[in-house]
Amino acid sequence: MRFSGKANVLITLFLFPAAAVLLIGCSSAAGAPVPTLIPLVESPPAPSPIPTSTTPAPKPTATQVPTALPPPTPQVAPASRPAVIAAAAPVATPAAATEAVSAGPMGKPGGSLRVAGFADIPHRDVHQSVQEALTSMGPGLAYSRLLRLRTGPESGQPSLRLECDLCESWELTGGMDYEFKLRPGVQWQNLPPVSGRPLVADDLVYSYNRLRTPGWPNAQLFSAIEGFEALDPATLLVKMASPEADVLMALADGHSKVVAREVVEQYGDLKEAPVVGTGPWLWQEGAEDTPMILTRNPAYFEQSVPFLDQLEIHVIKRSGLEQSGHQERLAAFLVGQVDVILAPPPQWRELQKSGAQFDSFLSRQSGTGVLLSMNVQSPALSNREVRRAVFKAMDPWDYVDTVWSGQGYASVGVPVQTEDWLLDRAEMRNLHFADPSEARRLLASWSGGEPVNIQLTVRTENFVEVYSQLEERIAEDLKAVGFNPIIRRLNPARFNEIVWGENKDYQLAVGVMPPTSTINSFLLALLHSHGRWNISAHEDRKLDSMIERQAVELDPVRRRDQLKDIQRYVLDQAYLFSPVTGSSRWVFTPGVAGFHPNTALSEYIYWSRVWWEK
Known part of the structure; x- marks a missing residue:
């Protein structure tokens, strides 16, 4: 296909204030408006045949949202949340309970750890x-959840691997419901008005029903769940409304905390109430503008942890024109005021040149970072070969190394259970990227050798060095x-x-990912033809069918291959x-040990595993 004159392509490059996105301040709820993106907190069988047609993508048409998705006919994802819901019965039904309690970690007791925080808390109600x-990084550390993410030196990242927190086992019953056995001997913290009574299954039922209060920010976390029932004091039944392969992640989400009914009933809510949980840390009341203090819970149900006697959160915010507070936190670390900070690429480079002694840990979190997408309804980018030319012009691994100081990796962006669910670098690079000669050939075959105008539209608020360099x-x-960027x-x-x-007016967009924390929330919101955002504006029934199939697949091996x-x-x-x-670079004082943070799903149990070697 040949054209005379210059073809025109619009690129939208949107820049945000942080060096990366981590610890997303939003669950995977889909009923919210356009997402507020939170800055970096300082978290098989052969593949199916792939068509090679280069015909323009058809324009999407409005479709009625169905109540079920009968396979194999693709349907519309429900508008109320980014998930496929009723389909064929789940394929994996374990016959026995899954025991998922990790062995206790080893470490030395004692000491205090000073962590650089990033914001004051609005109140104390963890459900609101x-x-x-x-x-x-505050009062929420005092609470437990039914499930949590695994953490430790043996847990590679990115990872959404689950283990029990308040439970000791679970099993799939009746086709798609879950029955959890609670750990014996779990007690509420010995603080009024709860005063150390035993935890019972009714506590979880109460907490989950409170969390899903209509209009509350995390109400959609349990949208695939019909209800909760305490079968006896030690057994919780989670009744599913429809199959959902990611439902256990909702129960492990850091916002799915178990709170005490007595506290809510006495104070009306938790905003100014005492913090009483079953977790490893006791929240200590303190004066305004002083560090947030949490101390070791001596009655915590996991023996020996936390190792530390005290955790101090020193809130260090931006001053003057500094946009994020990262520089102030780095300065506090260099003079010994804090022991742990997050160092985005600019501060990491400065730290490496400082001569200071430090250790570090690189935490990788899929589902966060920078996303590049193309609007296939635009004239040029409706052609797959032009889109492929854009990909092949780029070397994202070089961007990571030279611009992001190694803090990141190239991927499709979807959250994954473990790192072996990702495509490996060799496959991605050899087939799709870092081939400018092929990019020139593909583009020239479409434009007839004429330059193709490209407009890069940049979000200007809170400009950050690494994003301008990426641009x-x-x-x-x-x-x-052969493109002509403007x-x-x-x-x-x-x-x-x-x-x-809804009415997209861009062609190529590059910027921080929207807030998705699970596989289904990413695929169904961003890539399904009828997803909430469908950022590429495509109508692709084959992809829809693939997404819907994996959304209810409970066998992890099959789901990995499908993904x-x-x-x-x-x-x-x-x-x-x-x-x-x-990815986030945690930097800490030499002597800090056992620190392996996994911040996906707003996880925080790793703080209880830290100890001082010296």
């Missing part, structure tokens, strides 16, 4: 906020293969309207990918 300072690198790489900048409101709104096929298909169609999937 999604703020991460409250959830995972420059993308523009350079596109120009090198930069345009928009304010945040206009950007949200044209990229995330890999989806990733291959998405890259082959060149809909979207993540050039820099989220």
